[in-house]
Amino acid sequence: MPTSPGPPEPRRFRKVLIANRGEIAVRVLRALAELDIRSAVIYSEPDRDGLPVLLSDEAYPIGPAPSRDSYLRAEAIVELAVRIGADAIHPGYGFLSERAEFARLCREAGVAFIGPPAEAIAAMGSKTESRRRMIAAGVPVVPGGDSPVGDLEAAAEAAVGIGYPVMIKAAAGGGGKGMRRVDSAAELASAFRAARSEAAASFGDDAVYLERCLVEPRHVEIQVLGDHHGRVVSLGERECSLQRRHQKVVEESPSPAAGPELRARMGEAAVAAAAAVGYTNAGTVEFLLDRDGRFYFLEMNTRLQVEHPVTELVTGIDLVAAQLRIAQGEPLGPEFDDVRPHGHAVEVRLYAEDPFRGFAPSPGRIRLLRLPAGPGVRNDCGVYEGAEVTVHYDPMLAKLIVWAADRPRALARLGRALGELRIEGIQTTVPLYRALLADPDFLAGRLDVGMLDRKLAAGELRPREEPEAPDLPFIAAALVHFERSNRLATGGAGSGGRPAAGSRRGEWRRAGRREALRRGPWS
Ligand code: MV4
DSSP: OOOOOOOOOOOOOSEEEEOOOHHHHHHHHHHHHHTTOEEEEEEEGGGTTSHHHHHSSEEEEEESSSGGGTTTOHHHHHHHHHHTTOSEEEOOSSTTTTOHHHHHHHHHTTOEESSSOHHHHHHHHSHHHHHHHHHHTTOOBOSBOSSOBOSHHHHHHHHHHHOSSEEEEETTOOTTTTOEEEOSHHHHHHHHHHHHHHHHHHHSOOOEEEEEOOSSOEEEEEEEEEOTTSOEEEEEEEEEEEEETTEEEEEEESOTTOOHHHHHHHHHHHHHHHHHTTOOEEEEEEEEEOTTSOEEEEEEEOSOOTTHHHHHHHHOOOHHHHHHHHHTTOOOOGGGTTOOOOSEEEEEEEESEEGGGTTEEOOEEOOEEEOOOSTTEEEEESOOTTOEEOSSSOSEEEEEEEEESSHHHHHHHHHHHHHHOEEESSOOSHHHHHHHTTOHHHHHTOOOTTHHHHHHHTTOSOOOOOOOOOSOHHHHHHHHHHHHHHHHHHTSSTTSSOOOTTOHHHHHHHHHHHHHHHHOTTO
């Protein structure tokens, strides 16, 4: 049975230390400010001029660029929290967020870890252990072996029992490392060897096991919250099938594949999964959903996730505020009864990668940054104009999230927002999203986990440049000036009617407007 420390003494946090950087540090800072809790951040040398340092109440240097010398210094971070009188540490995602040992260190130092108990992190950290516990809890898992296969003979036997195609997976794994699809007995030996050595290299553990391979499944995950009073709730699903090499690029809620009935069943399974390991705070239960609407537990992410905003926008729940309140010992209130999605939200991740050059990293100075705004548009951004993007950390700079009444309107709004967005100085994945908005399968919600890689390999998703403006800045400036003086002279209605579409004058005028928008009158 999971050891539960029981409800913490109810208390108000006065100061919280954020053990992270970038957009998620900014996101947590905002929640702290709204709850009137003092904020402290750590920062590495290259992050000293970063947005979290600018926005926090207190900021502390933690070391040089390499993560192991800065953001991964578990003991130094806990010591700092004690020294500065922080009541709690928010780990964000990545870095120390899923290290059971870190959660334990916090607890021993009397600092609240804003996340689940160390025991729950550990139980979900092992694929084979979590599979066994899910089976015991009645949560559906992909049919297959519930223990590692030690040699090729055992693997062959297991594969026959399961039936080809099978998936070989690393027991310690996750993220697709050490994973191999095997379509026939003839391929098994080489795939088994490859999976084992990749597992050993990635996780220091060469244990692998076999599952039935699902064909073109979707990745659908359920957001859960658990309080310290024994209650776990589901906040519905996120569709995360659009991934490039196991990196999510677009997420949305609700899933185009889910209706109220499937949502309810997946939500119940996710709540059972979390409860089975004594889960508290925010977590995500990942499922594979097959084309017949059957779903299978994949793994549980024991942290706040990058894509949490789409859930926030369709449920109206502030997940970071909920994490803080749960960690303070508050019970989940009536606003968490029977949460249903309202409207539709889509998130695209802005990576500093060049989609025209195989998604190569694209560090450099952000020379121009204009973020979209207006109805239903949210930016979770960790950088600002003039900031330097380095190669030291994850290339995700920001997320653009839109909300609208339904999916077609949300996609239209995403297109509008991408049209307003300008980033110069570095390359980003924005052109890929412009291309996706012209893809019939994406528009129809026909998604599966292999779709993006297949389309990119087939050259189907030519990244689209932003609508190109001719390089005519002075003519543009003249046109803008002409328009302004004309508008003043005529009392605001412009020069009297739109020129016929495609007319020479109309094209030039539009080019001028685009150019003026691109550069801005201020630069
Ligand atoms: C699978 C699968 C099909 N069948 N398991 C990849 C990462 C790992 N966490 C689980 N993964 C998969 N497991 C079975 N039995 C297909 C995938 C998969 C995938 C899953 C989620 C998100 C993206 C993916 C991309 C390719 C393959």
